[in-house]
Amino acid sequence: MNEAFVYEIDQDAGHRLPCAAPPTTHEVLAMRGLHVTPPAPVYVHEVLSSGRAGRERPAASVARIHLHLARAWQMLIRLRGAEALLIAQRIERQIGPLPGPVALAVRCEIAAVRAAALVLQDDAGAALAAALCALRLDAATPTAHVALTVCRCVYWRLGDPDSFYAVERREPGGQRGRLHAVTTMFDLAFDAAIEFGQMHFNAARLLADDALDIARRCGAGPAAIDALPACVMAQVLYEEGSIDESEALVAARLPGIRQGGTIEGALRGYGLLARIAANRRQPGQGLLLLAEADVLGTKRNWPRLRAASLAQQVEMHVAADRIDQAALCAQRLAVLDGQCGAASSSARFEIARYRVLAQARLALAQAHSGASAQAPAAVDLAALRQLHCDTVLRRDRYGAVTIALLLVEALLVTGLRDEAVEALVTLLKQAASAGLHQTLIDCSERVAKLIDGIVRGSIVPVVDVRELLPFAGALILRRRRAAADVQPGRDTVRDTARSVAAMGLSERERAIIGLMGGGLTNKQIAVRLGIAPETVKSHVKHLYAKLSVRNRIEAVTLASRLGLIRLSGCVHAGD
Structure with missing residues (x-):
């Protein structure tokens, strides 16, 4: 594990304290180019002093604080980081009179809450500082699992797989609940994303499938908490040429991504759906998706998402020979890049990468169209070579x-x-x-x-x-x-008869998928068709296998895309 996570036992206080071995939290951040204010060392001192003070705080106050912490974790599970941060700030104002051991545990948990919330807000530097602070205060608490997961997320974002793999894999103590399941799911999702980035597609598929299985069992909510593993799986399917199945996985989660997903899910989801639209010669649909991503990036203060959207808009405009529109998007991207000097190093690298790619595509398009006699010289080979080298170094x-x-x-x-x-x-x-x-x-x-x-x-x-x-x-x-x-300008989805033949659906299975599209549960379908609910479940299981999907939403989305059904109502997630 990273040297920053070394601990020793203080026999007098009975707590875990950070030892003096370098590097410090601030040094760890500085080594990775993260310019953030180091966490104040007053935490441990306050804990020790409060341990020597009286224990006058009523038990009701401790219970109230634990209730607020539970609410903060609930907000995080719903991917509402800003609300979790506000709750954590309110709790901090109530810690002072608590007994030493209780205050230490609360401060540790608050730091873990803050770390997870800051990751959701795409503030990698501050998230790493908070996670390291939580681990130094008390690495034995159940919420230390969350702090370790945040560290892995940030190291992945920094393109530092060595530090990513060095972070300790730990099973949390105490009762395992939904928080543990969600944390484990994200651990697997990050593993899948790294394997996909290294083009280990089979490993990425297995890890993403495990993450999705955990999300299904713990009940993924409307915020599409499983968007990242679903998008990694969809990217693997896309590379294999299974474009319809890839689209179904992402499209089923797009409403949740809009409502409150993670930036990583939004980046991959919108980007992949736009690529699929381009593959089908539907640039209008792709540009609408990318414009929506740009708006979402502005709303959530996610400059990385905005940069990715603008770079892909340049690509789609270039493909359609709309050089002027491509140039306008490239200009907006250059302005955005100039405005992100205070962003974390990982965000700065990615935004600069999108800018270099967009400028190269624009220059190549101008060279092809003959818009400028100097266009070939404008292709910055040195910038492309350096970017390629840096990306390979990040594995x-x-x-x-x-x-x-x-x-x-x-x-x-x-x-x-x-x-x-x-x-x-x-x-x-x-x-x-x-x-x-x-x-x-x-x-x-x-x-x-x-x-x-x-x-x-x-x-x-x-x-x-x-x-x-x-x-x-x-x-x-x-x-x-x-x-x-x-054929450009037309929907390129296979017609219904061809789709049914390809998928091998029976008449009964087509009837069931149609009723699922109308929002009926298994029991309602059984009543409508006059068969047993167990028979419906068996047909649904065969449907999932034939359509290569994992739940009702994916099945109905894919069936609609293939022209098998016409959606007429809501789709229930369960039976």
Whole structure:
């Protein structure tokens, strides 16, 4: 575990206190470029002094404080971080007269509440400081599990997997409730996200599935608390070409993301749905989703979400040859980047990354359209190379793929064809070994022609690529099939008869999925069809397997997207 989490026992006070071994909390933050005020050391001193003071505080006050803490945790489970912070501030004003051991436990719990709430507000630096403070006050409390999870989240965000894996994995003591389940779910979701970033897709799928299973058992609420693992699973499905199933997973959670989801769920959810819209040649729908994400980012004060939305808007405008609109979005992104100097280092890195990608796409589009004779020189190769190097160092291989594709295109535009071919071959080797498909199928026309040239033999790389030819040929074939199946301006979903044949649904199963879309429970469906509730449950189980979904909302969303049903009412989450 990280050296900052070293403890020793004070035999006189009977509490765990931080030992003097470096680095300090502030030093840990400074090493990662996080400019935050270090937590005041007055906490432990106050605890010791209150332990020597009298114990005049009535038991009713302690009970009231514990009730407020329970409310704060409930707000966090509902992903309402701002309300949890307000409750924590009120509790702090009531701690003074409490006995020493009680005050210590309360301060530890408040610090853990604050850490989780600040993560929800996307303030990584302050969240890490609060989490370290909670662990130093008392690493033995049940809520220390939350503080450790916050540390893992921040290290993941910082692109520091070594520190992420070094954080202790601990089973909390005491009674396990919903808080423990939610914390464990997020632990698994972060593991899944890291594995996905390293393009270990099978591992990411297994971890995300475990996280979703925990969320189902603990009852995920309307705030889409399971959006992150669902979006990781959807990203894996997308890369495998299961686009309809991918969309169903995310679309089912979009209302909860709008209502009060996490930024990580919003980033992946909106981004993936916009990619799916682009894949189906529906830029209008994609741009509406991205505009909604921009508004949500402004409302929640999430500049990362706004930056991601603007960068993807640039990409979609460029694909539609709307260079002027792309330039306006790129300008807005540059202004946003300039306004985020006080953001945490992780947010600054990501916002700067989006800006570099947007500027590169815009410059490449201008070079292609001939809008400016100087456009090829405007492609900043040095910035793209540095960004690719930094992303690889953060072990985000999946994020590096997008940058590598842009770099290949930029090398072509600037006349460095041999280097472009070499970079593309390296990327194809990585993609073939990892099982990366759809991102390469979605590549630009310039890169696709380069891949096609390698397959046909008109372009001969320096290295032997015979083993890559089947994979590269399959990418080109799937790209052509997708282009042939898609007609711009029309809904590209399969018709009902074709969908039913593909999914193998029986007449009874179609009737049941239709009634589920009308909001009927299993018992109501049984009455309507005149069959036993157990029979309905059996049909529903087979439906989930055939549609590759995990609950009623996903099943109904996918069935609606495939044209199997027309939604006419609410969908109940349970039976």
